[in-house]
Amino acid sequence: DIQMTQSPSSLSASVGDRVTITCRASQSISTYLNWYQQKPGKAPKLLIYAASSLQTGVPSRFSGSGSGTDFTVTISSLQPEDFATYYCQESYSIPHTFGQGTKLEIK
Amino acid sequence: QVQLQESGPGLVKPSETLSLTCTVSGGSISGHYGSWIRQPPGMKLELIGYIYYSGSTTYNPSLKGRVSISVDTSKNQFSLKLSSVTAADTAVYYCAKKGGKTKGYAFDYWGQGTLVTVSS
Numbered sequence: 001d002i003q004m005t006q007s008p009s010s011l012s013a014s015v016g017d018r019v020t021i022t023c024r025a026s027q028s029i030s031t032y033l034n035w036y037q038q039k040p041g042k043a044p045k046l047l048i049y050a051a052s053s054l055q056t057g058v059p060s061r062f063s064g065s066g067s068g069t070d071f072t073v074t075i076s077s078l079q080p081e082d083f084a085t086y087y088c089q090e091s092y093s094i095p096h097t098f099g100q101g102t103k104l105e106i107k
Numbered sequence: 108q109v110q111l112q113e114s115g116p117g118l119v120k121p122s123e124t125l126s127l128t129c130t131v132s133g134g135s136i137s138g139h140y141g142s143w144i145r146q147p148p149g150m151k152l153e154l155i156g157y158i159y160y161s162g163s164t165t166y167n168p169s170l171k172g173r174v175s176i177s178v179d180t181s182k183n184q185f186s187l188k189l190s191s192v193t194a195a196d197t198a199v200y201y202c203a204k205k206g207g208k209t210k211g212y213a214f215d216y217w218g219q220g221t222l223v224t225v226s227s
Contacts, residue, residue: 034213043201043217044152050211087152091212095167098152 002026002090006099012107017078021102023071023088032092035064035073038101039084047086048073080106109134111202111218119196119225125189129202129218136160136178140205141185142214143176145198153198157205158185192225199223 003026013019023033031051036044046055048064051071061076075082083106088099115127129141142157156166158176166174170189178185189196199222203214 032211034211036214043203043220044214045217046213046215049206049213049215053211055213055215089152089213094154094165095169096154096212098154100151 001095002029002093002097004088004090004097004099006086006088006102008102009100010103010105012105013078014107015078015080018074018076019078019104020072020074021086021088021104023066023073023099025069025071025090025092028068029090029092031067032090033064033066033071034089034091035062036087036089037082037084038087044087078104109204109216111204111216113200113202113218113221115221115223117222117224119192119223120227121193121225122191125187125192125196125200125223125225127187127200127202127221127223129185129187131183131185131204135180136183136185137180139207141176141178142203142205143187144201144203144214145196146201146220147195147198150198152201155187155189155200194225197223197225 005024033051035048038044052064064073085101085103110132119125137160140157143155158164173190175188199220201220202218204216206215
């Protein structure tokens, strides 16, 4: 199985900050990398697919980049509604492994 | 707007079979993949498997042998059966639509999730 490692595991930031979360795959996955946002008690929501494509309806302050093994998602200016847990996920091979999550908290 | 809704028992006894159904509304399941994903309390997400509307299935090897996913296109539903459950199968179970190549095969629409507890 491909292992997906996110860093950091948790992050404290303030409204208006620029934040970057990193995801590393244990082998090359081209651009088969997706990012999700999950709020407590809710289902994950797709933010970014194919490493850098913004899902319909997702604010443009979210952006993704990377290919191969190293990927990032950046929030250009944090808004109150962005405090949540973020997961990366590879869709290159079964079992489409998710990262362990990055919890973004208010400083 | 596609919507998905899970239904089924919230409590299952150890060694029995967990059964859930996902009903899709706002669009046809035809031409698409239906997936099951679970999240144990406080843990990360795990793919259980998915089914193409034609009936072709793909399962997580870690669960193979215990899992079966089926589809009923006439009802716009797909279903999960997980046999011989233990406490380790306690989780929130989500159904999700898996996008095609143009969506990077990401899970683009999700149900709200249903908590299934395995306990006697």
